[in-house]
Amino acid sequence: xxxxxxxxxxxxxxxxxxxxxxxxxxxxxxxxxxxxxxxxxxxxxxxxxxxxxxxxxxxxxxxxxxxxxxxxxxxxxxxxxxxxxxxxxxxxxxxxxxxxxxxxxxxxxxxxxxxxxxxxxxxxxxxxxxxxxxxxxxxxxxxxxxxxxxxxxxxxxxxxxxxxxxxxxxxxxxxxxxxxxxxxxxxxxxxxxxxxxxxxxxxxxxxxxxxxxxxxxxxxxxxxxxxxxxxxxxxxxxxxxxxxxxxxxxxxxxxxxxxxxxxxxxxxxxxxxxxxxxxxxxxxxxx
Amino acid sequence: xxxxxxxxxxxxxxxxxxxxxxxxxxxxxxxxxxxxxxxxxxxxxxxxxxxxxxxxxxxxxxxxxxxxxxxxxxxxxxxxxxxxxxxxxxxxxxxxxxxxxxxxxxxxxxxxxxxxxxxxxxxxxxxxxxxxxxxxxxxxx
Numbered sequence: 001x002x003x004x005x006x007x008x009x010x011x012x013x014x015x016x017x018x019x020x021x022x023x024x025x026x027x028x029x030x031x032x033x034x035x036x037x038x039x040x041x042x043x044x045x046x047x048x049x050x051x052x053x054x055x056x057x058x059x060x061x062x063x064x065x066x067x068x069x070x071x072x073x074x075x076x077x078x079x080x081x082x083x084x085x086x087x088x089x090x091x092x093x094x095x096x097x098x099x100x101x102x103x104x105x106x107x108x109x110x111x112x113x114x115x116x117x118x119x120x121x122x123x124x125x126x127x128x129x130x131x132x133x134x135x136x137x138x139x140x141x142x143x144x145x146x147x148x149x150x151x152x153x154x155x156x157x158x159x160x161x162x163x164x165x166x167x168x169x170x171x172x173x174x175x176x177x178x179x180x181x182x183x184x185x186x187x188x189x190x191x192x193x194x195x196x197x198x199x200x201x202x203x204x205x206x207x208x209x210x211x212x213x214x215x216x217x218x219x220x221x222x223x224x225x226x227x228x229x230x231x232x233x234x235x236x237x238x239x240x241x242x243x244x245x246x247x248x249x250x251x252x253x254x255x256x257x258x259x260x261x262x263x264x265x266x267x268x269x270x271x272x273x274x275x276x277x278x279x280x281x282x283x284x285x286x287x
Numbered sequence: 288x289x290x291x292x293x294x295x296x297x298x299x300x301x302x303x304x305x306x307x308x309x310x311x312x313x314x315x316x317x318x319x320x321x322x323x324x325x326x327x328x329x330x331x332x333x334x335x336x337x338x339x340x341x342x343x344x345x346x347x348x349x350x351x352x353x354x355x356x357x358x359x360x361x362x363x364x365x366x367x368x369x370x371x372x373x374x375x376x377x378x379x380x381x382x383x384x385x386x387x388x389x390x391x392x393x394x395x396x397x398x399x400x401x402x403x404x405x406x407x408x409x410x411x412x413x414x415x416x417x418x419x420x421x422x423x424x425x426x427x428x
Contacts, residue, residue, distance in 0.1 A: 044302035048295050048365045052330075052358040059328070146299070206358075209317045209331035218332065219356055222367070226299070 004272070007265040011258055018254035024087070025247035031142060032178070032240035038143070039175060039230075039237045046230040049223050056216075057191045059205050063212035066161060067220045070190050075112045077134075077156045077165040078103065081172035081231050082122035083239040084140060089246035091173060091181060091238060092121045096129075098183035099171040103131075114165060116156050118149075118232065134159065144232045146225060153228050157221065160189055172231040173238035179245065181238040188227055191220075291343045292324035294364040296350060298371035303350055310341040311364060313357055314414070322359055329359040335414035337374070337421050338366060349374040351418045353411055374422050377415050386412035 057068060080099050082092045103113055115131045117123040120138035127133070135155035140148070159165045168189035174182040208215050291307040312321045314336030320329075338350040352368035389409035393402065 041301050042299060044295070044297045044305075045299050045367065048297045049367050052356070052365055052367065055328075055358065055360060056330075204328060207327060207329040209315050209320075209329070215330055215332055215356075219330070222356070229299075 004265060004268050007261055007268065011261050011265065014254050014258050014261070018251055018258070021247045021250040021254060025244055025251060028240045028244035028247060032237060032244055035142065035233070035237040035240050036175070039233050042226075042230055042233055046226050049219075049226050053191055053220070053223050056206075056219075060203050061205050061212060061216075063216065065213075065216040065220060067189055067216075068191055071163075071166045073106075073109075073111055073166045075114065075165050076106055076167040076169065077114045077116065077159060079116040079118060079153070079156060079168070079170045079228060079231075080122045080126070081170065081228075081235045082117075082119035082125070083235065084120045084138060085239075086121065087246060088239050088243040089249075091242040092125070094181075095171055095173055095183040096122075096125055098185050100129075102169065102171070102185045114156070114159065116152060118152065119235070140232060140236070142236065144229070144236065146229050149228055149232060150225060153225060157224060165189075170228060170231050172235045175234050175237045175241065178241045181242055186227075186231075188224060289343075289345075290324040292322075292326075292362065292364055294340065294366070296338065296352075296366040296368065296371055298352070298355075298368040300370075303368070303371045303373065304340065304348070307343040308340050308364070309343060309345070311366075312339045313352075313366065314338075315357070320357070322364055325361050326359045326364075328361070329357070331357050333357055333366070333368070335411045337414070337418035338368075338371075339421070349418060349422050351377055351415055353414075374418050377419055379416070379419050382412045382415040382419070386416065 061068070078099060080095070082095060086092075106113060113131060114134045115126050116135040116137075117126050117133055118137050119140055123133070123136045123138050135152050137149070137152040156165065156168055160168055167187065170186050170188055172184065172186075174184045176182050206212075289309045291309055294304065294306065294308045294311055295302070296304040310321065310323055312319060313331075314320075314334045316332040316334055320331065322329075333352055333355045335353045336351070338352055340348045340350070342348060351372045351374055352366065353370040355366065355368040355371075358365045358367070385408060389405045389412060392405040393409065
């Protein structure tokens with residue numbers, strides 16, 4: 001029965017693991033609800049400021065802000081948002097893959113790259129993958145504050161202002177639903193007009209108060225901040241959802257494994273008993 | 288029926304109002320602005336102050352915003368507020384307190400460092416009180 005004892009220890013160790021994973025699943029589920037609420041709360045602002053910026057991109061302003069000008073692309077910036085902690089399935093890897101695919105496109109055109117890594121997984125990934133990381137921020141926590149992100153984003157915006165960067169992308173995960181998270185690469189600078197609103201397809205401009213330059217500076221910086229904040233908050237919701245799912249799978253797998261091992265154990269036990277009986281019987285017959 | 292235009296008031300934390308309105312007035316950085324449907328495109332910064340709406344059907348509503356931006360299109364008005372409050376949620380006592388505190392800090396010459404912050408706080412508190420007074424006036428009518 002030596003094998004039996006080993007199997008028994010293995011079963012109890014897997015049971016321990018299952019307890020941990022199922023606890024993590026429950027923690028992630030409750031955190032996900034909060035993260036989702038936060039994501040929903042900031043969505044209307046992001047949506048509205050986006051529509052304002054779309055209008056702005058379609059207008060014919062007297063003052064062309066830097067962020068509205070298309071430049072020849074020599075160097076691009078990527079803000080890659082990832083999680084702080086692991087054990088969340090393929091979430092980060094999928095985002096990194098999307099980022100790298102996009103980076104490869106630029107590499108083929110001999111365009112250089114700067115990377116701004118957000119979240120410790122992103123930081124450590126680009127440390128090993130290589131790439132010029134100009135800004136890094138980890139430890140965003142469950143309740144990211146706009147104020148905390150601004151500093152990191154500002155590094156990229158300053159580089160853009162100085163003409164060191166000609167394009168800026170944000171890579172993050174989009175929260176489709178609890179089961180699905182979609183990595184997305186979004187161009188945030190220069191601003192692109194996507195809105196097909198026919199009401200705006202004529203030559204027009206805003207009335208600016210107080211003046212165009214000051215106003216646009218404030219508005220556009222606010223827009224970028226809101227975009228990055230939204231990406232981080234959304235990524236957080238994705239993280240919790242992905243972790244919940246990963247832990248649920250782990251718990252289920254642990255259950256399957258325990259069942260299988262239990263079966264092996266029972267068979268081994270039964271075989272041992274049968275053998276013992278046949279030994280006794282044959283022993284008795286010999287007497 | 289009066290002409291209406293769609294209006295959204297959002298802050299970073301939540302959506303405060305979304306619906307059809309007949310008229311809206313806000314505190315722009317260069318003075319008060321009144322917007323009727325079909326207004327020319329306009330972008331303006333906002334100062335702390337009340338946002339007054341006349342909703343479809345003539346019902347009035349007042350909000351408080353602590354600054355931000357307003358975008359006006361002939362078919363749409365968006366108010367992007369830094370912080371927005373329903374006027375009913377403003378705590379008058381707290382606003383009064385904040386105003387006093389800000390005035391005190393400004394009067395105190397020794398703390399010169401925080402002068403600009405105190406000015407901003409004072410402007411905000413004063414704007415909140417102004418919003419409350421405006422509501423009182425409406426109610427009194």
